[in-house]
Amino acid sequence: MTDQPDRLFAKPLNPVPDFAFNQDVARVFNDMIRRSVPGYLLLVEQIGLLAARFAKPNSLLYDLGCSLGAVTFELRKIKASGARVIAVDNSAAMLERCRANLAFTAKDHPLLPVELVQADILQLKWQPASVVVINFTLQFIPPDQRLSLLQRIRQNLMPGGVLILSEKLRFTDESTEQLLTELHLDFKRKGGYSELEIAQKRDALENVMQPDSLQTHQQRLLQAGFSQVHPWFQCLNFGSILSVA
Ligand SMILES: Nc1ncnc2c1ncn2[C@@H]1O[C@H](C[S@+](CC[C@H]([NH3+])C(=O)[O-])CC(=O)[O-])[C@@H](O)[C@H]1O
Numbered sequence: 199m200t201d202q203p204d205r206l207f208a209k210p211l212n213p214v215p216d217f218a219f220n221q222d223v224a225r226v227f228n229d230m231i232r233r234s235v236p237g238y239l240l241l242v243e244q245i246g247l248l249a250a251r252f253a254k255p256n257s258l259l260y261d262l263g264c265s266l267g268a269v270t271f272e273l274r275k276i277k278a279s280g281a282r283v284i285a286v287d288n289s290a291a292m293l294e295r296c297r298a299n300l301a302f303t304a305k306d307h308p309l310l311p312v313e314l315v316q317a318d319i320l321q322l323k324w325q326p327a328s329v330v331v332i333n334f335t336l337q338f339i340p341p342d343q344r345l346s347l348l349q350r351i352r353q354n355l356m357p358g359g360v361l362i363l364s365e366k367l368r369f370t371d372e373s374t375e376q377l378l379t380e381l382h383l384d385f386k387r388k389g390g391y392s393e394l395e396i397a398q399k400r401d402a403l404e405n406v407m408q409p410d411s412l413q414t415h416q417q418r419l420l421q422a423g424f425s426q427v428h429p430w431f432q433c434l435n436f437g438s439i440l441s442v443a
């Protein structure tokens with residue numbers, strides 16, 4: 199994986215442009231996500247283990263909003279004969295680097311075949327799947343499209359299939375929101391981000407990324423038709439939910 203340090207917001211920007219998954223972001227994304235999402239590496243590793251329990255032979259495993267392919271790579275390690283991984287992202291810059299990463303990491307031990315698809319996940323042509331992972335991507339989908347996307351995912355999951363959804367969380371209780379946001383800022387400061395970098399990235403994300411509360415996610419997943427909805431991971435204001443079809 200390329201590991202250029204993220205200095206994208208280090209110099210004063212006036213105005214701060216909306217956050218976009220362009221070449222500049224793709225180049226530093228590996229560093230950015232590790233220093234921005236507490237628990238990211240543990241989460242990705244654990245997703246591989248969770249997914250392995252639900253993956254069925256001869257089925258599809260989707261990684262929606264695959265970025266540089268961290269989750270895709272974990273899915274490819276699963277032993278499920280005849281299964282295939284479909285990794286989807288609408289950013290050409292991300293997919294190009296994802297392709298290079300996956301080629302580089304393809305060692306001798308067998309990995310599941312992968313197809314990289316450049317597409318909007320709202321426009322995807324679905325095929326029946328046993329595993330769908332959407333790791334920190336639903337928060338970039340317009341809120342009024344989220345339920346119908348989850349319904350489509352639910353409809354294309356085989357019985358007993360799993361959806362793993364990770365998101366930044368907001369909290370309706372003001373003091374919880376304040377405390378966890380402060381702790382997240384402490385995590386960023388400890389990772390070497392300056393106050394300017396933190397403030398400018400927050401401004402860049404403001405119109406682009408809209409997190410929901412854990413309760414909103416749980417209710418929406420039930421409404422989409424999932425029979426079991428289990429929050430299984432939370433680190434500060436980042437969490438993940440496993441839902442069974
Ligand atoms: N409508 C869309 N259709 C397809 N892709 C999209 C769409 N909107 C955004 N994306 C893509 O979703 C990804 C979100 S990052 C995922 C991290 C990864 N899952 C990881 O586990 O490392 C999360 C973050 O940056 O916080 C980006 O690559 C976008 O191009």
Ligand SMILES: O=C(O)C(=O)Cc1ccccc1
Pocket residue numbers: 230231234235366399403
């Ligand atoms: O940086 C943040 O505040 C985040 O919420 C996480 C994030 C990580 C990578 C790209 C966009 C958002």
